[in-house]
Amino acid sequence: MHLKTQKDLLSEFMKILALAHNCEVETYFDKDGKEHKFYNGPSPDEVALVEFASKMNYDCIETKEEMIVMSTLENNTCHE
Numbered sequence: 001m002h003l004k005t006q007k008d009l010l011s012e013f014m015k016i017l018a019l020a021h022n023c024e025v026e027t028y029f030d031k032d033g034k035e036h037k038f039y040n041g042p043s044p045d046e047v048a049l050v051e052f053a054s055k056m057n058y059d060c061i062e063t064k065e066e067m068i069v070m071s072t073l074e075n076n077t078c079h080e
Contacts, residue, residue: 015070017058024039025061
């Protein structure tokens with residue numbers, strides 16, 4: 001892989017933060033019925049990195065045993 005610009009390098013780094021983790025995506029509903037998403041993981045540091053990636057629009061939407069679904073500004077992608 002050849003990354004031409006710092007923007008490309010940063011984008012790949014953010015994808016790694018959003019994908020290379022052991023966190024689970026979980027949801028709950030508040031008293032008004034609004035759904036909220038949060039991450040549950042093996043360490044607070046790992047959760048913080050995934051939350052940061054999410055806030056930068058590299059959002060881990062769903063985790064399964066063999067697949068992670070990630071949303072970016074450009075599109076939704078599945079990674080196995």
